Each structure stands twice: as structure tokens, then as C-alpha cells.
Amino acid sequence: MLYFVGLGIEQSPSLKALKILKGCDHVFYESYTSPSIHPGVLHELREQLGDSKVQNVNRIFVEDGKKILEVSKGSNSALVCSGDPLIATTHQELRTRAIKEGIETKIIHGSSIVSSVIGEFGLHSYCFGKSVTMTREPMQHTAYYAIFRNLLSGLHTIILLEWDESQHFFLAPKAAAESLVLAENDIKYLAIGSETLLLVASRLGTDNPSLKVTSVGKVDSEDLGDPPHVLIIPGRLHFTEKEALAAISGKDTESMADNSANIERVSRRMVETYTRKTLTALERAKKVSANSKQKVRFDEIFENVECYTDDAKRFLNEGREELAVLSIGYAEGLLDSLRFGRLLEFEW
């Protein structure tokens, strides 16, 4: 049996986890997938379980995995880490190998930074889109596009920051913010600017965590303290979310930018513009048609123009944007045909 045991972001085993670890013959503790925010954790584990049982293992040992799988065949063993034990892909791969080799596996979950940071800021977990990880590369289109798409849908984005244990490197929030501004200057979707609301959580799980409600342009001047940090770019905020951010930061909610406000779907803008234009042209066409001597059923065309313009608005409100665009295009075409066919002369 191979247990995967998470100590959560507070790096403290649950009673259930301890009971299981006490029944294990081998306990492997690794600290390279999550930063060790609590230096005494290995010592504490050894105090609880006995010095000889807990082995501190490194990345190569876990990625190789042979020793762990070998001892798990004949006895109970456990791989222990901070956070949730199956968020790291190397652990997932080890588990897949174990199952394939006929070794039973069981998971004792731990709190993960991803779900913890959501609650810390009082945000709703169903208001989050895809999360991203940012690295020290200067310009990161992938992260930018993901944030843009989330903002389009009004969703929040969690930004995890690169951490390299071997180099003791943590990507700074300031560097991540600068990288997003560089991407903005290149892609120009107007998704990120210096006013963009930015949340920074630091040292979650320790005894001195901090939560800052700031902006992309001001993050540099905040006193964030030591890493690890994790960022959130919020989309559209629910009023209870705003209240939570106001309570946490002491800032008033009015001063907080709505990052999604200026980002509308292209289709929405299109439908609104073309509806206005079509209805104006329709009025002009109606006036001119009164004096026309052509044998054309103008009334039927005009009715259809109105009908499809209404449809476009309805589809838009239902979130069926493609149908909305199709309808307004069709309405415009119906009307314009009269001009191309020299049946009516009117201006758009």
C-alpha cells in the first residue's frame, strides 16, 4: 500500500494522517513541490513517528520512484508533502505507476494553496476560470490570453508564481505584473493596465500571512514581505466579494476597478452598433418608400428587418452571441438589398 499524504498549507498532519503514518513502515517526506514555510515540519514528523522511519527525499528520488514503489509492494509506505499530495504532477505520475504495478494507493488530502487563497480573499470559487502559472520569462502571452478570456467571462484568475527550490528563487509579484504589462503592450487587447485590480496573498499557512488589495501599477510600492506569494486578478466582483475585499483591505469598494467592465465581447459591441445603424436606416427607407412607384412588397421586408433586429437583441440577452450577430447581419442585408437593386435610395 502506498499512501499519498498532504500536510495542507499549514504543514500540519491531521489525526487521521498521523494514525496512518504511524502504521507505515516507510515514510518519505519531500519538500521540493511546495516551499517549506514551516522549517520544523520534518523535525515534528520525526518526533511523532520516530527518527528512523522518516526519510527526507529529493526531487530525483521521487521522480525516479523505484525505491518508493519497491517498498510499497511488501509493506505500507507513505509519500508526505505540503499542500495537497496530488496537485504536483510528479506525484500523480508516481500514483499511476503504482496502480499499474498492482500497488494499492490511498490519498489523504491536504488544503491546497489554490482553494485556500480563494477563501482568504472572500471570493467565490465558482467565479474562477482557468488558473495560470507565471515564470521568469520576460513576456508571457499564454498567461495574458488566459487572463483575458477569464475577464471576458467576468471570471477571476489565480496566478501561481514560479518557485525553484534548487536556486531558492521565487518569482516576485512585481515581475509578474511587469510581464503582463509587456504582454498587453504587445497584444493590445486592453485587458491589463496599471489600474487593473490585483490581489496578493503572501505566506498563507504561516503565522504572519498578509493579504493586499492593490493594482498592477501599485504592487511595487506595497510592503509584501517575504515569499511565497500568490496573485489573483479578479473579474466581475459580486457585492459580497467586494464587501470582503473592503473589510480585508480597509479600502472602500468604490475605489476598486472592475477589471471586466471595459472588456466586452466583440459580438456584443457589434450587435449594439449594427442594431442602431439598421434601425436608423430602416426609418429612412420607410419614408422614401412611401413615394416609390416600384412594385415591391416593402412592408414585408421592413417587418422582417424589425423582427430580426429584435431577435438579435433577444439572442444577445440570452448569451447566444453567434445567433445575435447572424440575425443583425441578416436584417442589414435585407434592407441593403433595396439599395443595391436600385429600388430605394436612402442613406445608412
Add this chain to the structure above:
Amino acid sequence: MLYFVGLGIEQSPSLKALKILKGCDHVFYESYTSPSIHPGVLHELREQLGDSKVQNVNRIFVEDGKKILEVSKGSNSALVCSGDPLIATTHQELRTRAIKEGIETKIIHGSSIVSSVIGEFGLHSYCFGKSVTMTREPMQHTAYYAIFRNLLSGLHTIILLEWDESQHFFLAPKAAAESLVLAENDIKYLAIGSETLLLVASRLGTDNPSLKVTSVGKVDSEDLGDPPHVLIIPGRLHFTEKEALAAISGKDTESMADNSANIERVSRRMVETYTRKTLTALERAKKVSANSKQKVRFDEIFENVECYTDDAKRFLNEGREELAVLSIGYAEGLLDSLRFGRLLEFEW
């Protein structure tokens, strides 16, 4: 001081949580935000902390919150629950009120079902889009649209199922699947069908969890056992994710549907269908127009129909889908105006 303490999905306090709870004068335990999968949890807490200290409280007590806030002003108290303590919005609201009233708050996080289920299936957390909750309403457009949008981007969707403590009601996976099929029949985006790959996790955190890799059409015939259940509709699977699902289920990865493969942007399908229809109708209109005695510049209309049909294709290839849909709608309208105006009679 008011602590919010999560017991994780295994409903077992960490050593750190226990130490804090021992130092509290009042411990409020609530079991209405998460199903109590482990009936002895209250008993265990009382054993650890003393009978008189732990009060079992209900929804009304927590939502009202006055008593909790009152005792937290003069002493240390804690609100304890399963999972993560800040995923429930009522807890978040209580925390916001506490901060506003000058009460210090601190969070001891617990593992949440949302992060746990991702790891259980060996999926990558950054491959998930917005999560949804499904209720017992028969047809749920909101959930359907969210899943559709995630699938379009290749992302996985977590589906939480309604749970009502007071009625001891758990929404069945089968009912959720049926509801999505109903929505599909109504909206027809071709996002969900009986072949759609569906993952069902049951009783996570207990001693007899189960993980099923099934499909929307087959979920009814799976032996899922007792609730609680949580569902995932995967999008595009990474090969390590496929390997994990294969290892968990004993099924081979080839038999697993790629839920994102058949989903094209609605706009793409729309443009292709309408282009075909418009060009066929154009040919018919041209034939009929040769014999028409109407004084209409048919040639100019026809040229424009062709021109905008070409534009639609070009915009589609450039990824400018909204413009493509607008163009094909316009081309169709130009042509159809001739029928509405009784200038030409031809079939679509």
C-alpha cells in the same frame, strides 16, 4: 479572536487545528455546509476538547451569527466545519462581519472537495475552467453553457451536485446527466451526448471512496454506491491524464472520448452551413432573374452576395468569427430581400 477551522474532506483536525481549538473558549461545530460523511466527528471533537466546549450549531445559528461574534469579542472562539472553512459563502460573510466589528480572524484551511477531486482522477488543476453546481431543476442552461465554453477551450469542468441537509436530498449523477442532455436537446450546441466522457467520484474522504470513468449515457448503469458524488466532464486530456484515467479505471485510453474534439465554435459551423445554403439559393435566384421583367439591378445584388460570402470564409480562416457570422448573415439577407419583396421567387 474568531478562528475558522476546516477539518478537510476526511473530517479530521490537524495537530495545529487541535492546538488552536484547545485554546478556544467556544467551539461551534456546524454540519450543514458539507455532508457529514463521518458520523463520529462531533463525538471525536468532544473527546479531544471536552463535552461542554463544543456546541453543535445549525444553519440559522451561523447565518444569524450574533452569538458567535459576541463571544469572539472577549475570548477565543472557533467555527469548525468539514472541507475548507471559507468555501461556504455564509462563513465568508460571517468573517467579513467579524472584521468590520474589529474582531481578529484567522483561518485554518482544510482540504476542499474541489481540489481533492482533481487530484483523485490524476487531472491537472490548470486544465479546469469555471466550475458549476447543478440543482434538481429539470433543465439547466447555465451549467450547459459553462461546460460548453470550457470544452471549447479544451478545459475540464467540475460539477458539484445539490445537497439539501434538511431534506436529506443529494442530486443523483444520473439526474444531472439527464438534465444536461435535456439542455443539449434545447440548445443544440452538440456539446453533450450519450458518448460524452464523464467522471464520477463518490464518497471522497471516507474509507470506501470510488472513482468511475464512464459516459453520460452509461452513468445510470454504473454501481456508484451512496452519495455524496461529484462529477467531472473532461475537456482535452493530456497524455498523463489519460494514463491516470486508464490506470484508475482499467479501461484503455483509446476507448475514451475526447469531449472537446467534436466541438467547433458555433460560429464556424454556422458560417459553413449558411455559406452552402446561400450559394445554392444564389444559383437558383440567378436562373429565375433571367426571365424577370422587374426593373431591379439584380446583378449588383448578386455580386454583393458572392462578395460577402467570400468575406465570411476569409474572416473565418483569420479567426475573426464574429465578422464571419455577420458577413454570412448579411449575404443571406441581401438575397432574401428579393423574396420578401416579391421580386423573385426561388427556393432556399
